[in-house]
Amino acid sequence: MAAGGLSRSERKAAERVRRLREEQQRERLRQVSRILRKAATERSAEEGRLLAESEDLVTELQGRSRRREGLKRRQEEVCDDPEELQRKVRELASAVRNAKYLVVYTGAGISTAASIPDYRGPNGVWTLLQKGRSVSAADLSEAEPTLTHMSIARLHEQKLVQHVVSQNCDGLHLRSGLPRSAMSELHGNMYIEVCTACTPNREYVRVFDVTERTALHRHQTGRTCHKCGGQLRDTIVHFGERGTLGQPLNWEAATQAASKADTILCLGSSLKVLKKYPHLWCMTKPPSRRPKLYIVNLQWTPKDDWAALKLHGKCDDVMQLLMDELGLEIPRYSRWQDPIFSLATPLRAGEEGSHSRKSLCRSREEPGPGDRGAPLSSAPILGGWFGRGCTKRTKRKKVT
Numbered sequence: 001m002a003a004g005g006l007s008r009s010e011r012k013a014a015e016r017v018r019r020l021r022e023e024q025q026r027e028r029l030r031q032v033s034r035i036l037r038k039a040a041t042e043r044s045a046e047e048g049r050l051l052a053e054s055e056d057l058v059t060e061l062q063g064r065s066r067r068r069e070g071l072k073r074r075q076e077e078v079c080d081d082p083e084e085l086q087r088k089v090r091e092l093a094s095a096v097r098n099a100k101y102l103v104v105y106t107g108a109g110i111s112t113a114a115s116i117p118d119y120r121g122p123n124g125v126w127t128l129l130q131k132g133r134s135v136s137a138a139d140l141s142e143a144e145p146t147l148t149h150m151s152i153a154r155l156h157e158q159k160l161v162q163h164v165v166s167q168n169c170d171g172l173h174l175r176s177g178l179p180r181s182a183m184s185e186l187h188g189n190m191y192i193e194v195c196t197a198c199t200p201n202r203e204y205v206r207v208f209d210v211t212e213r214t215a216l217h218r219h220q221t222g223r224t225c226h227k228c229g230g231q232l233r234d235t236i237v238h239f240g241e242r243g244t245l246g247q248p249l250n251w252e253a254a255t256q257a258a259s260k261a262d263t264i265l266c267l268g269s270s271l272k273v274l275k276k277y278p279h280l281w282c283m284t285k286p287p288s289r290r291p292k293l294y295i296v297n298l299q300w301t302p303k304d305d306w307a308a309l310k311l312h313g314k315c316d317d318v319m320q321l322l323m324d325e326l327g328l329e330i331p332r333y334s335r336w337q338d339p340i341f342s343l344a345t346p347l348r349a350g351e352e353g354s355h356s357r358k359s360l361c362r363s364r365e366e367p368g369p370g371d372r373g374a375p376l377s378s379a380p381i382l383g384g385w386f387g388r389g390c391t392k393r394t395k396r397k398k399v400t
Helices: 008-036 045-053 055-075 082-098 125-130 147-157 251-260 315-326
Strands: 102-106 163-166 183-185 192-195 202-205 220-224 231-234 263-267 292-296 309-311
Touching: 008 045, 008 055, 045 055, 082 263, 082 292, 082 309, 082 315, 102 147, 147 315, 163 251, 183 251, 263 315
Parallel strands: 102 163, 102 263, 163 183, 263 292, 292 309
Antiparallel strands: 192 202, 192 231, 220 231
16 A cells, blocks of 8 residues: 555545446436426426436536527528518618628638538538538539629629638639639638749649648648749648638738728628637727628528628528629629639649649530549549548547
8 A cells, every 4th residue: 555545445446436426426417307308297296306406407407408409599591581681682782882891701601502512501511520421522623603703703893892801712702703812712722722932932723623632731732833843732721720821811901901891791601710810800999990790691600799780591692682782783604704714824744643633624525634534433522621621620539
């Protein structure tokens, strides 16, 4: 026996007592939980006495139940009825017309119409992961700018929108014709790789997803800079990373736009990530001088209480109504006019085999540059920003 300590048999006895006490507590918790699920009129006198003796457990379980119900309600998708939505769109149109400096914040919800899943919707990436289901992505080269993307580009062209701050990595704002100077892609762009050895950083816009070999904390794409020979890296900012690249993140323009804004329109974003960026919400200003906030989302957001107006509707439906109200025609997307083809840097000789993703092409029948004529596979594509890289990190148990 160690000096001043317990003997081995005493420690074992104390451990057995502790475990027995914990098991009794768990059993009491299960009993109280079963009783609480019954209607008050169906409980026996003995069950009533047990609840009275377990006041702390009852309070804890009721609190858990309220939190679960609250989370469930927040995840529900709510749609305004057509008349209510039309009324709200008229109010939004007035705000757009009268805004001196309008900034648009966009999230994954504006790309669901292009068959790109969102994150926190009923079939979103995080939602599926929390249910223990696997996540994979189809070929994103098939995605095209949606009605919402094209509407935003037209609003900027008409000088009604001054800047766009996007959380999306899909490159669809770029492909809609929105000038690069007018957008900040805070989490990167799947079509852009950069050389950080060059000063300033040298960008390479590609016509294929450059993130095939990249993931969380692993960003090299396997290609090299045409100028200095340095390793190229993707521009994606994964969950848990801090974005440090100047472009395409363009944080400087995003913060400047937020500081000038008198109106912010949030489209298809849960705002659970954007809310963590105080510079985007002018939190240093008194509330009366902060921008008016308008939110379009089917689900609850943490900024709902701050909003001047919340529209519960799909982004494309709301933007169609808004553009009609403003009397503006929505341009149709054309692959022949997609700016990515004029911005793109072609691969050098010998680099054609550096990726296996399908390349964009101006015509759906035309084979993309670098494609080797292999038949398209229906299997999901893993890896990169929408495969392994999109998975939230989980704590690993320590191996003893």
